[in-house]
Amino acid sequence: MFLLYEYDIFWAFLIISSAIPILAFLISGVLVPVRKGPEKLSSYESGIEPMGDAWLQFRIRYYMFALVFVVFDVETVFLYPWTMSFDVLGYPYS
Amino acid sequence: MIIYTTEVQDINSFYRLESLKEVYGIIWMLVPILTLVLGITIGVLVIVWLEREISAGIQQRIGPEYAGPLGILQALADGTKLLFKENILPSRGNTRLFSIGPSIAVISILLNFAVIPFSSRLILADLNIGIFLWIAISSIAPVGLLMSGYGSNNKYSFLGGLRAAAQSISYEIPLTLCVLSISLRAILDIVEAQSKYGFWGWNLWRQPIGFIVFLISSLAECERLPFDLPEAEEELVAGYQTEYSGIKFGLFYVASYLNLLLSSLFVTVLYLGGWNISIPYIFVPELFEINKMNGIFGTTIGIFITLTKTYLFLFISIATRWTLPRLRMDQLLNLGWKFLLPISLGNLLLTTSFQLLSL
Numbered sequence: 001m002f003l004l005y006e007y008d009i010f011w012a013f014l015i016i017s018s019a020i021p022i023l024a025f026l027i028s029g030v031l032v033p034v035r036k037g038p039e040k041l042s043s044y045e046s047g048i049e050p051m052g053d054a055w056l057q058f059r060i061r062y063y064m065f066a067l068v069f070v071v072f073d074v075e076t077v078f079l080y081p082w083t084m085s086f087d088v089l090g091y092p093y094s
Numbered sequence: 095m096i097i098y099t100t101e102v103q104d105i106n107s108f109y110r111l112e113s114l115k116e117v118y119g120i121i122w123m124l125v126p127i128l129t130l131v132l133g134i135t136i137g138v139l140v141i142v143w144l145e146r147e148i149s150a151g152i153q154q155r156i157g158p159e160y161a162g163p164l165g166i167l168q169a170l171a172d173g174t175k176l177l178f179k180e181n182i183l184p185s186r187g188n189t190r191l192f193s194i195g196p197s198i199a200v201i202s203i204l205l206n207f208a209v210i211p212f213s214s215r216l217i218l219a220d221l222n223i224g225i226f227l228w229i230a231i232s233s234i235a236p237v238g239l240l241m242s243g244y245g246s247n248n249k250y251s252f253l254g255g256l257r258a259a260a261q262s263i264s265y266e267i268p269l270t271l272c273v274l275s276i277s278l279r280a281i282l283d284i285v286e287a288q289s290k291y292g293f294w295g296w297n298l299w300r301q302p303i304g305f306i307v308f309l310i311s312s313l314a315e316c317e318r319l320p321f322d323l324p325e326a327e328e329e330l331v332a333g334y335q336t337e338y339s340g341i342k343f344g345l346f347y348v349a350s351y352l353n354l355l356l357s358s359l360f361v362t363v364l365y366l367g368g369w370n371i372s373i374p375y376i377f378v379p380e381l382f383e384i385n386k387m388n389g390i391f392g393t394t395i396g397i398f399i400t401l402t403k404t405y406l407f408l409f410i411s412i413a414t415r416w417t418l419p420r421l422r423m424d425q426l427l428n429l430g431w432k433f434l435l436p437i438s439l440g441n442l443l444l445t446t447s448f449q450l451l452s453l
Contacts, residue, residue, distance in 0.1 A: 010208055010219045012123050016131065017204040021197035021345060024177070028341040032180050056249055062256045065427070069263040072435070073233075076270045079442075080226065083278050086446060 130218055134207055138351045142169035144405075145351075145412050152416045176344035184337045187247035195242030196338070196345035202234040203352045210359050211285060213369045213396030225277065225284070228360065229270050232315070235353075236262040239334055242346075246337035254333025257423055261321065264430035265314040271438035272308040275301060275445040276364055285368030297365045303441045305365050307434050312357035313411060314430065316350065322420050354411065355404070362403040369396035 082089060143158070143166055150157030158165030183189055206228045208218040221227060236259040243255015276284060276297055288295045298305050314321040335346050362368060421429070 006219065006221055009123055009127065010221070013127050013208050013218065014201075014205060016127055017201050018197070020204070021200055024341045024345065025193070028177055028181060031178055032340065034180060056252070058253065058256055062260050065260045065264060068431075069267065072267045073270075076267060076274070079274060083274050086278055086449065
């Protein structure tokens, strides 16, 4: 059906599994009672009124974790072809 | 004129046959997918019930007993209750990100079930890159967590989402390197390579360090205790899940157990010998026949054995949840980066050295 034949079932599985949350939201949209109120719409802050803005400055270390993860992930991607042909290649200089 | 009409009739009937074949092809693809989805759903229901019963046993109380006999329908009752709860969208939150977050978490985990062999020749998608697809797609889940944390207009959800994403990506790399060490040996088929010596041919004995690293990393990926801080009940008030109610919360709940089932299945396939009986056939020569695993009977036994080994690992992770205390966030990230990553690299080096020495 698509270009790569082995991935046909995979794409079909992707479409069906994305239908599952959509189905859940639809059923919930039909069955759910809606009673609006001002208390319901405010954010949760252990029972008190929320102070300040929600989008605060976060520590830089979370960004650095993501950066280092990208570096190591790219390294792993480069390690994979070497691993798969290890019986042919062996160690370098051996 | 006559030739023209018969040719048109031929083309018409040929077109109808081809479109029928196309429809038949589509139905032929849908049946295994729906069977797998049904199997996964039943698996998740069983895990939820198992968790309640095992935790009740550890804490010396009785688990669910009112919903169905022995409380089996408890998970179904919980899910139905969540469907009826009101869907509150936080004001000034990003509604689209709020709704898409849990969906991405569920979809990316559900997609990984396509590459697991449940028995001999019983995989949904028999790809060459099989397990690498799992590694790649499971990296999409932290995106869903970040979306949910940012889209709820809440400081604590935001921080919780950041921490959850940081934890998830930190433990991806030791996981990947352990899988790399295994695929070094068995180029063709990981489960086949473990089937020769029965019980003693498991990858568990060939790579004990890799097994322990994989165990810890997959527990951290699923955000189970002792790596529970993103959804800590006391510290962060359920972290990135704070503002969620109704079926969206249900989707997070399901995603967590789906992830656990997926990790257990992968531990079984990679380390515990998959769908082989694993009794050394030297002692019982007749069982060597069953080890061939052909036909419907052999396939069913294969599925049964896979599920047994999976539930063994599930029991271990559920018991771990109710035994060990929770790790602090910096201890968690220290463990992932400074301890597990060098050890898994060392494991890869060790495996390649053994491979070289035996050649």
